[in-house]
Amino acid sequence: MNSFAEREHSEVFEQGDNQLKPEFIDLLELGYVKKFDGNTTLNATAYYRHVNNVINRVNTLAYQSNGAVLDSVLNRVYSNVGKSNAFGLEIGAQLQPTKKWSTFLGANVYSYAIDGLFTFEHRDGITRDYVVATEATIFSMNLNATYSFWENASLQFTFNYLSQTNTAQGEDSEFYTxxxxxxxxFLQGKLNAVVQWQNMDMGLLKSNEQRITTFKPGEFYTTTNYRYEVDMVSLNLSYTFNGAKNKSKFIKSEFGEKEF
Structure with a gap:
């Protein structure tokens, strides 16, 4: 990203950090897998993740060269903000209640903390330090259920959810799709038709929508509600013209077919 400030829109100067450091990640995991009768599998993973030089989006007041503050504009920069620690538990289950119905359900809950500071050189020539300290418990889940009506037709439902999450200077609201x-x-598998209904909403939910809030007490508060496309319906058709098997022959080992 450009290290020089550019006007992203009427309320934000956006720029990159030309002294950005890479993130270094330490990860420890302990997993367990259990298989049951009836094609049912349960897996659980406890983990701890530590990140040095964690990168986050942060805002500051916009100082002019004479030291005055633009009261309607913020600086936005992607910078290192210190370190983060996350520890939690992830659980997944593969279920098959009936011969035609299979389901995968996964959940992840963890504590996430960011601690440190970032520095920013303003247009008045002064470099200012900003302390970062935030902690929250985050939950996410995903569901994938497939039902086969007959041999060549199936219905699939997916649901992804992420709870409210903390950032270096604020929070992102829950998000789900x-x-x-x-x-x-059809035609012995040569023709495939898929009808998709993405981001189901019908005006009853808040699918594919998220509010991002950033603040620093005594200086600024900004919140934006991002609403993306919902209730998108599409039809995809694919046809395989040549389904012949690959008949290529390869050179056998000089030691014969019984080498192993």
């Missing part, structure tokens, strides 16, 4: 897809094959 439900999707539905119907797949049908």
């Amino acid at each position: 439900p999707n539905l897809a119907l797949k049908k094959s």
Whole structure:
């Protein structure tokens, strides 16, 4: 990203950090897998993740060269803000209640903390330090359920959810996306049709929508609600013209077929 400030829009100067350091990650995991009768599998992973030089989006007041503050504009920069620590538990289960119905359910809950500071050289020539200290418990889940009506037709539902998360200077609201897809094959599998309904909403939910809030007490407060496309319906068709198997022959080992 450009290290010189540029006007992103009427309220923000955005720039990169030309002294940005790479993140260094230490990760410790302990996993467990258990298989049950009926094609059911359960796995659990406890983990700890430590990141040095964690990169985050941060805002500051916009100082002019004479030291005055632009009261309607903020500086936005992607910079190192210190270190972060996360420890939590991730659980996943593969279930098959019936022969035609299979489901995967996963969940992740963890404590996430960011601690440190970042420095920023303003246009008045003064470099200022900003302390970062935030902590929260975060939860996410994903669901994938597939039902086969018959041999060449299936219905799939997916749901992804992320709870409210903390950032270096604020929080991001919860975010979720439900999707539905119907797949049908024709002509002995050569023609495939998929009808997708992405980001299901119908005006009843808040699918594919997230509010991002950034603040520094006594200096600024900004919040933006991002609303993306919902209720997108599409039809995809694919046809395989040549389904012949690969008949290529390869050179056998000089030691014969019974080498192993």
